[in-house]
Amino acid sequence: xxxxxxxxxxxxxxxxxxxxxxxxxxxxxxxxxxxxxxxxxxxxxxxxxxxxxxxxxxxxxxxxxxxxxxxxxxxxxxxxxxxxxxxxxxxxxxxxxxxxxxxxxxxxxxxxxxxxxxxxxxxxxxxxxxxxxxxxxxxxxxxxxxxxxxxxxxxxxxxxxxxxxxxxxxxxxxxxxxxxxxxxxxxxxxxxxxxxxxxxxxxxxxxxxxxxxxx
Amino acid sequence: xxxxxxxxxxxxxxxxxxxxxxxxxxxxxxxxxxxxxxxxxxxxxxxxxxxxxxxxxxxxxxxxxxxxxxxxxxxxxxxxxxxxxxxxxxxxxxxxxxxxxxxxxxxxxxxxxxxxxxxxxxxxxxxxxxxxxxxxxxxxxxxxxxxxxxxxxxxxxxxxxxxxxxxxxxxxxxxxxxxxxxxxxxxxxxxxxxxxxxxxxxxxxxxxxxxxxxx
DNA sequence: ACGGAAAGCGGACCTGAGTCCACTTCTTCT
DNA sequence: AGAAGAAGTGGACTCAGGTCCGCTTTCCGT
Numbered sequence: 001x002x003x004x005x006x007x008x009x010x011x012x013x014x015x016x017x018x019x020x021x022x023x024x025x026x027x028x029x030x031x032x033x034x035x036x037x038x039x040x041x042x043x044x045x046x047x048x049x050x051x052x053x054x055x056x057x058x059x060x061x062x063x064x065x066x067x068x069x070x071x072x073x074x075x076x077x078x079x080x081x082x083x084x085x086x087x088x089x090x091x092x093x094x095x096x097x098x099x100x101x102x103x104x105x106x107x108x109x110x111x112x113x114x115x116x117x118x119x120x121x122x123x124x125x126x127x128x129x130x131x132x133x134x135x136x137x138x139x140x141x142x143x144x145x146x147x148x149x150x151x152x153x154x155x156x157x158x159x160x161x162x163x164x165x166x167x168x169x170x171x172x173x174x175x176x177x178x179x180x181x182x183x184x185x186x187x188x189x190x191x192x193x194x195x196x197x198x199x200x201x202x203x204x205x206x207x208x209x210x211x212x213x214x215x
Numbered sequence: 216x217x218x219x220x221x222x223x224x225x226x227x228x229x230x231x232x233x234x235x236x237x238x239x240x241x242x243x244x245x246x247x248x249x250x251x252x253x254x255x256x257x258x259x260x261x262x263x264x265x266x267x268x269x270x271x272x273x274x275x276x277x278x279x280x281x282x283x284x285x286x287x288x289x290x291x292x293x294x295x296x297x298x299x300x301x302x303x304x305x306x307x308x309x310x311x312x313x314x315x316x317x318x319x320x321x322x323x324x325x326x327x328x329x330x331x332x333x334x335x336x337x338x339x340x341x342x343x344x345x346x347x348x349x350x351x352x353x354x355x356x357x358x359x360x361x362x363x364x365x366x367x368x369x370x371x372x373x374x375x376x377x378x379x380x381x382x383x384x385x386x387x388x389x390x391x392x393x394x395x396x397x398x399x400x401x402x403x404x405x406x407x408x409x410x411x412x413x414x415x416x417x418x419x420x421x422x423x424x425x426x427x428x429x430x
Numbered sequence: 431a432c433g434g435a436a437a438g439c440g441g442a443c444c445t446g447a448g449t450c451c452a453c454t455t456c457t458t459c460t
Numbered sequence: 461a462g463a464a465g466a467a468g469t470g471g472a473c474t475c476a477g478g479t480c481c482g483c484t485t486t487c488c489g490t
Contacts, residue, residue: 029456029467056446067470072448139351143401170393170416171423173402177392178385186358187388201385204428208386211429214422244437244486271476282440287478 036074038064043085052082052134082135083145086128090147093124097154110162111210117154118179118202122195125181126188132181152176162210171209178205251289253279258300267297267349297350298360301343305362308339312369325377326425332369333394333417337410340396341403347396367391377425386424393420 028036042064046055057078061068075081102108103116125132137145156172164171177183178201187193243251257279261270272293276283290296317323318331340347352360371387379386392398393416402408 031455032468035469057448058446061470068447068472069449069451069470070468073468076448078447133354136354138353139348139397139400142397144405166419166423167412167416170402170408170413171420173398174389174393174416174420177395177398178389180392182354182357183388183392185354187385190359193385197382198385201382201389204381205386205389207429208381208423208426211423211426213419214426246485247438250439272478273476276440283442283477284440284479284481285438288438293477 032074035064035066035070039066039071039074039081040084040088043081044088047085047131047134052130057081079135079137079141082131083137083147086131086135086147089128089131090124093120094147094150096120110158111206114155114158114162114206114210115203117158118206119199121151121179122184122199122202125179125184126195129181129185133185136182148176151179159209164210166213175205175209178202247289250279250281250285254281254286254289254296255299255303258296259303262300262346262349267345272296294350294352294356297346298352298362301346301350301362304343304346305339308335309362309365311335325373326421329370329373329377329421329425330418332373333421334414336366336394337399337414337417340394340399341410344396344400348400351397363391366394374424379425381428390417390420390424393417 039060043055043060046059046063057071058068060081061071064071071081075084097104097113097117097120099105103112104120105113108116136142142148152172155175156169159168159172159175184198187198188195254275258270258275261274261278272286273283275296276286279286286296290299312319312328312332312335314320318327319335320328323331351357357363367387370390371384374383374387374390399413402413403410
């Protein structure tokens with residue numbers, strides 16, 4: 001019932017190549033674009049002021065002087081809105097590990113990059129934890145959120161480059177699981193693990209992952 | 216706001232030792248007990264008939280001929296009800312790995328038990344996936360659900376027994392993450408991984424976890 | 431038995447997410 | 461410029477989860 005909602009226009013990629021490709025995303029109408037930024041700005045402001053948990057969809061629509069229907073058409077649901085908000089925060093972080101300078105970006109040895117990736121990710125998560133928890137994708141979406149898929153892929157690629165053997169995709173999935181925002185949050189606040197220990201744990205896992213198959 | 220709900224009487228353990236201990240859980244009143252089983256039975260029946268996703272709290276209360284307030288007082292929220300329902304299904308599985316015969320239960324070598332544990336867990340999850348997905352604890356509760364904590368602990372204990380070195384608790388946490396119901400479901404349905412591959416992946420992870428620290 | 435206190439009950443009520451659809455606004459084609 | 465229709469809009473509405481609080485039941489001490 002709630003499982004399969006329509007989910008309209010998943011991030012209609014405002015900048016498409018001008019080549020006359022068959023027919024990609026038919027471009028967004030100007031008023032729609034205007035409302036998107038209004039909504040995003042309003043939502044960002046409200047989240048900053050009251051914390052992501054305490055922002056209702058009605059409040060966002062009102063603050064943006066836009067109808068509720070529009071809000072939902074744009075972002076699908078509450079989670080979608082939070083995810084869109086996160087995308088902004090993720091961009092810099094993603095650029096960092098995809099294209100940035102070593103040791104995080106290309107140029108360094110794969111193992112170094114993996115280490116740096118874990119460290120950067122944990123740091124990034126903690127900085128945006130409020131949003132991550134509010135945007136937390138329950139069950140079905142947890143492993144299909146683009147940002148998450150990107151992380152798993154990145155880890156898998158680096159593992160391969162580092163010469164890892166075994167079922168690298170599954171190992172990558174397990175490693176990515178360690179970087180789940182909710183887990184990091186739990187370890188920090190409920191279990192009292194220090195940031196350093198969590199990052200050291202990542203390093204240990206990476207080393208185990210790239211080691212030759214034991215036994 | 217939603218974060219810290221009162222959460223009344225977490226499983227008030229109906230059978231307490233008759234010793235005059237200081238003063239544990241003050242026992243449940245008879246009408247309360249009666250209503251709890253009514254609710255659980257009604258909920259179980261509805262879930263069986265319509266799938267966990269399509270069962271509303273009102274429907275459960277009605278079917279049990281009990282007020283909605285009672286339902287919520289007992290189980291806190293929807294997730295709590297689903298968790299309670301799961302507890303029943305988990306019991307046999309938990310007994311299996313805690314007290315059952317080898318290789319799952321005590322008696323076998325720790326490494327064997329770890330392997331068997333992964334296999335049994337994946338199988339168990341797939342059998343009850345409907346409920347697991349409905350009971351899916353979002354963010355804050357995901358890592359504090361008793362059954363989950365038990366799994367992590369069990370893994371950590373066996374890792375220790377197997378002579379694992381390093382930050383065993385964190386490694387155990389990562390391994391447990393691999394057994395997240397939503398992940399197993401995702402791997403099976405979205406990614407098309409076979410049950411066998413997922414279980415083999417577990418075996419690989421376990422072997423890596425108990426290997427001596429690389430590098 | 432009986433009476434008082436505490437635990438439990440139930441359903442009206444509130445809130446916020448998500449839907450629907452008649453209406454408006456953009457875009458494009460001529 | 462104007463018409464046609466696709467895309468977008470907004471807010472009333474529905475629905476389900478969760479709360480509240482006056483009433484009832486059970487329990488226990490006397």
